[in-house]
Amino acid sequence: MHHNPAIYVSLTLLAALGFAAAAVLQQAEAARQDPETSGGGSLLVQLLQKPLWLLGLVAYVIAYGLQVWAVSLGPVVIIQPLIAAQLVFALILGTLFMGRRAGLWEWLGAVGVTIGLGGFIVGTDPSHGNPDATTMAWIISTAGTLVAILLAVGIGSRTRGALQSALYGTAAGLCWGFMIVLMKMVTHGLGEGGFGDILSMLGRPFVYGLLVTAIAGFMLLQKAFQAGSLTHALVSYTVLEIVLAVLLGILLFHERPHSDTVSLIITGFSSVLMLAGIVCLAGARVEKPEPAS
Numbered sequence: 001m002h003h004n005p006a007i008y009v010s011l012t013l014l015a016a017l018g019f020a021a022a023a024v025l026q027q028a029e030a031a032r033q034d035p036e037t038s039g040g041g042s043l044l045v046q047l048l049q050k051p052l053w054l055l056g057l058v059a060y061v062i063a064y065g066l067q068v069w070a071v072s073l074g075p076v077v078i079i080q081p082l083i084a085a086q087l088v089f090a091l092i093l094g095t096l097f098m099g100r101r102a103g104l105w106e107w108l109g110a111v112g113v114t115i116g117l118g119g120f121i122v123g124t125d126p127s128h129g130n131p132d133a134t135t136m137a138w139i140i141s142t143a144g145t146l147v148a149i150l151l152a153v154g155i156g157s158r159t160r161g162a163l164q165s166a167l168y169g170t171a172a173g174l175c176w177g178f179m180i181v182l183m184k185m186v187t188h189g190l191g192e193g194g195f196g197d198i199l200s201m202l203g204r205p206f207v208y209g210l211l212v213t214a215i216a217g218f219m220l221l222q223k224a225f226q227a228g229s230l231t232h233a234l235v236s237y238t239v240l241e242i243v244l245a246v247l248l249g250i251l252l253f254h255e256r257p258h259s260d261t262v263s264l265i266i267t268g269f270s271s272v273l274m275l276a277g278i279v280c281l282a283g284a285r286v287e288k289p290e291p292a293s
Contacts, residue, residue: 008074011066012082018063020089023225023234024098025056030225043222060218067180072187076180076249080242081120084274087281088113090234105280106231112277119270123263133252141248142209145178153220162232168224169233173240175217180245181252182210235281 029050033043047053070079088110094100102110133141149171156167185206217237224233249255 005074005078008070008079009082011070011073012079013085015063015066015070016083016085017089018059018066019083020086020093022056022059022063023086023090023221023230024093025059026053026222027225027230027233028098029053029056030222031227031230033226043226044219047222064214068183068187071180071183072190075255076184076245076253077255078120080177080180080245080249081274082117084113084238084242084278085117087234087238087278090230091281094230100230109277109280112273112280114277116270116272116274116277119266120274123266123268123270130254137252141181141252142178145174145244149174149216156223161227164227165224165232166236168220168227169236170240172217172220172224172233173237173242174244175213175220176237177241177244178248179210179213179217180241181248182206182213184249184253186210231281235278239278 026047029047029052030043033046067079067083091102091106091110095102152167152171152174156164156171159167189204189206221233221237224237227233
């Protein structure tokens with residue numbers, strides 16, 4: 001069934017706004033925690049006592065629900081790139097409400113991402129595909145993603161500062177990029193069988209993979225925020241989430257963008273502009289809030 005793109009595009013942009021608000025709120029608290037005394041579990045315990053962080057958690061839950069709704073209606077290939085809008089929203093929200101001062105290159109990057117997203121929507125317009133990947137394709141995709149996550153976490157645990165933020169953000173992005181395709185499988189299954197089929201869905205591995213990747217990605221992103229750089233954490237996780245989800249959408253679900261000459265030119269130009277904007281945002285300085293006393 002084909003749905004109106006205006007619906008799932010709007011839902012995705014609202015989700016991006018929610019993710020941006022959550023990131024700004026949670027990074028402000030996570031960065032104040034001492035990395036020498038905060039392991040994964042103890043970090044979460046400390047953050048659960050922070051009202052600002054809890055408000056960010058509420059924003060994440062709402063944004064996640066909107067993203068699930070969008071994925072149930074539209075192709076992963078177009079929904080995931082739209083999540084890059086959270087970089088722009090985070091820049092604006094951080095400036096307006098958290099006292100962060102964005103430089104010229106950051107604003108130019110925000111403009112590049114915004115224009116690039118608009119062109120991408122116009123040029124891509126992909127087919128919806130069909131979630132019918134083979135078991136071997138899922139095994140290969142899962143193994144490759146897991147290896148990449150472990151490498152990012154392993155190297156990140158031996159670094160500090162902006163690089164650590166970027167590496168933990170990379171691992172979080174890989175988790176959530178894979179989560180999106182699992183989300184597509186779950187929503188597709190519920191759409192086929194209705195909500196009365198929920199019990200049978202609980203017997204499928206996609207549901208548990210969805211839960212594991214959602215929680216793991218969330219915890220890794222908190223570690224990325226704790227390392228001190230909102231921009232490096234947000235850019236790395238956003239880019240990796242988009243790249244992995246789009247690749248898997250094409251490889252597993254056979255979602256195909258339009259391939260006529262005009263569409264390819266628009267999509268290519270928009271992708272380059274969006275990438276240039278992300279690079280500008282990635283060059284932002286590292287925020288260093290005062291540690292909690």
